[in-house]
Amino acid sequence: MSLNPFTEVKDYPSMRTKLGLFTFFWFLGGILVLQNTIPGVARVLAMVPAKTKVVEVEFGVATVVIAFALAAVAYVAKLHDRVSDLFGIRARFDVNEILKPSALATGTPLSPSQIQKLRAKRLDLMGPVFYKFASSGKPIIDPHYITMALTQWSWYWVVIELNVVVGLVAIALLFASQFVWLSAALAWLVLSFLLLQPSEPTVPSTHFSRSNRLSPTRSALRRYPGFSVHYSVKGHIIKSENAAKPSMQASAYLCRWLSAQDPVRSAVDYGCGKLRYSGMLAAICRSLTLVDSSIQLDRSLLFDGTRTTVRAKAAATWPGCRVLSIEEFTISARRYDFILCANVLSAIPAAKARAIVLANTRSHLTLSGQALFVSQYRNSYFKEVIASGRAKVIDGGWLLHSARGWFYYGLLGPADLKRLIVRAGLVVKDCWSHDGSAYALCSGA
Numbered sequence: 001m002s003l004n005p006f007t008e009v010k011d012y013p014s015m016r017t018k019l020g021l022f023t024f025f026w027f028l029g030g031i032l033v034l035q036n037t038i039p040g041v042a043r044v045l046a047m048v049p050a051k052t053k054v055v056e057v058e059f060g061v062a063t064v065v066i067a068f069a070l071a072a073v074a075y076v077a078k079l080h081d082r083v084s085d086l087f088g089i090r091a092r093f094d095v096n097e098i099l100k101p102s103a104l105a106t107g108t109p110l111s112p113s114q115i116q117k118l119r120a121k122r123l124d125l126m127g128p129v130f131y132k133f134a135s136s137g138k139p140i141i142d143p144h145y146i147t148m149a150l151t152q153w154s155w156y157w158v159v160i161e162l163n164v165v166v167g168l169v170a171i172a173l174l175f176a177s178q179f180v181w182l183s184a185a186l187a188w189l190v191l192s193f194l195l196l197q198p199s200e201p202t203v204p205s206t207h208f209s210r211s212n213r214l215s216p217t218r219s220a221l222r223r224y225p226g227f228s229v230h231y232s233v234k235g236h237i238i239k240s241e242n243a244a245k246p247s248m249q250a251s252a253y254l255c256r257w258l259s260a261q262d263p264v265r266s267a268v269d270y271g272c273g274k275l276r277y278s279g280m281l282a283a284i285c286r287s288l289t290l291v292d293s294s295i296q297l298d299r300s301l302l303f304d305g306t307r308t309t310v311r312a313k314a315a316a317t318w319p320g321c322r323v324l325s326i327e328e329f330t331i332s333a334r335r336y337d338f339i340l341c342a343n344v345l346s347a348i349p350a351a352k353a354r355a356i357v358l359a360n361t362r363s364h365l366t367l368s369g370q371a372l373f374v375s376q377y378r379n380s381y382f383k384e385v386i387a388s389g390r391a392k393v394i395d396g397g398w399l400l401h402s403a404r405g406w407f408y409y410g411l412l413g414p415a416d417l418k419r420l421i422v423r424a425g426l427v428v429k430d431c432w433s434h435d436g437s438a439y440a441l442c443s444g445a
C-alpha cells in the first residue's frame with residue numbers, strides 16, 4: 001500500500017489510506033491557523049515545547065499529536081462516508097450516474113414512481129448492476145477503468161474531508177471573533193460547494209468518450225442501440241439525422257409560437273438537427289442546451305454556405321450554449337424549464353426509441369417545466385410522394401428511397417401524438433394542429 005498520496009488508487013483500502021494522509025495534513029493546517037489566530041490555543045499548545053518534523057517541516061509535538069488523533073478518528077469513523085450519508089452524495093451518484101443510465105440504456109423508460117423505487121432499493125441494486133462488474137477486488141470490466149474512477153473519486157473525498165476541517169476551523173474562528181480568517185474559510189467553503197456541484201458533461205471539453213473514463217458504465221452505455229439515431233426498418237437503414245432541415249425551412253408558425261413564449265431560464269432543443277429552431281429558443285432562454293446524436297453534432301454540414309459542424313456553429317452563434325450528445329443528456333441530472341422536441345418522434349420508426357425520447361424529456365423537466373412536441377403529418381410534398389408511388393407505405397408512416405439513402409416519415413397527427421405522450425406519463429396541457437403539423441404542450445407531472 002503506497003503512502004505516496006499522488007499514486008493511482010487501485011482499491012478501496014488504498015483510497016482510505018490516501019484520505020487518512022490528507023486529512024492528517026488538513027488537521028495539521030487547521031490547528032496551525034487556530035494557533036496563529038487564537039491566543040488561547042497558542043498558549044495551550046505552548047505547554048508542550050518539544051518539536052518534531054513532518055516532511056522536513058518543524059511542528060510542535062502537541063500540534064502533530066492532536067492532528068494525528070483527529071485524523072485517526074476521521075479514518076475509523078470513515079468521515080467521508082458520514083458526510084456522504086448526511087448530504088446524500090453517494091445516493092444521488094448511484095441513482096443518477098449508475099442506475100438511471102443503466103435502466104435507460106437497456107431501453108427502459110423510467111416513470112417517477114420507478115425512479116423512487118430505484119432510490120429506495122439503491123443498495124440492493126448496486127450489487128448486481130454495478131459492483132458485480134466493477135468491484136476492485138474481482139473486476140469483470142477492464143481494471144484500468146476502476147483505477148481511474150477510484151483515483152478521481154479519492155480526490156473528491158479528499159476535498160470533502162478538507163471541507164469538514166475548514167468547517168470546524170470556521171466554527172472555532174467564529175467563537176474567537178476572528179472575522180478575517182473566518183471570511184477566508186467561508187469563501188473557500190462556498191467556492192468548493194460551487195465547484196463540487198455534479199458536473200454536466202459540456203462540449204467541446206468533455207465528449208462522451210472522454211468523460212466515460214470516470215465511470216465504466218458510461219462506456220458500456222455507448223454499446224446500446226437506444227442512443228443510435230440509425231434505425232432499421234424492413235431491412236433498410238434509416239439515418240434519421242439526414243432528415244434534418246436548415247433554418248431557411250423553419251415553420252413560420254412555430255417560430256411565432258416560440259417567440260411569443262415568456263422567457264425561461266433554461267431550454268433544450270432535443271433532436272436539434274441543423275439548428276432550425278435553436279435560434280428561436282436562444283431568444284427566449286438564458287441558458288440553451290442542444291441535444292442530438294454525436295454523428296449529427298460532429299459531421300460537417302453546410303450552414304449558410306459555410307462548412308462547419310453543429311457544435312462549432314452553435315458555439316460561434318450562441319456562446320456559452322451547451323451541446324450534448326443523446327448519451328450525455330440522458331445521464332445528466334440537470335432539469336430544464338422548456339424542452340422543444342420538434343419533428344423528432346416522427347423521424348423515429350422504433351417504438352422503444354420514441355419511448356426513450358419521451359421518458360428523457362419527462363425526467364429532464366423542472367417541476368413547472370414544459371415540453372412542446374411537434375410532428376408534421378401532412379404537407380404537399382408528402383401528398384406528392386405518396387401519389388407518385390415512390391414511397392413504401394408502412395404502419396404509421398412511409399419509407400422513401402433517395403440518392404441519400406432511405407428516409408422515414410412517421411405520420412403522427414394530434415391524436416397519435418397525444419396518445420404517445422400520455423402513455424409516457426407526461427401530462428398534455430394543450431394539443432392542436434396547424435397547417436399539417438401536430439403540436440402538444442406538456443408538463444412532466
Ligand SMILES: C[S@@+](CC[C@H](N)C(=O)[O-])C[C@H]1O[C@@H](n2cnc3c(N)ncnc32)[C@H](O)[C@@H]1O
Pocket residue numbers: 226227228229240241242243244245270271272273274275276277291292293296326341342343344347348353354357
Ligand atoms: C427531422 S430532424 C428534426 C430536427 C430539428 N428538430 C428540426 O425540427 O429541424 C430529426 C432529428 O432527430 C434526431 N434524432 C433521431 N433519433 C433521435 C433520438 N432517439 N433521440 C434524439 N434525437 C434523435 C436526428 O438526429 C435528427 O437530427
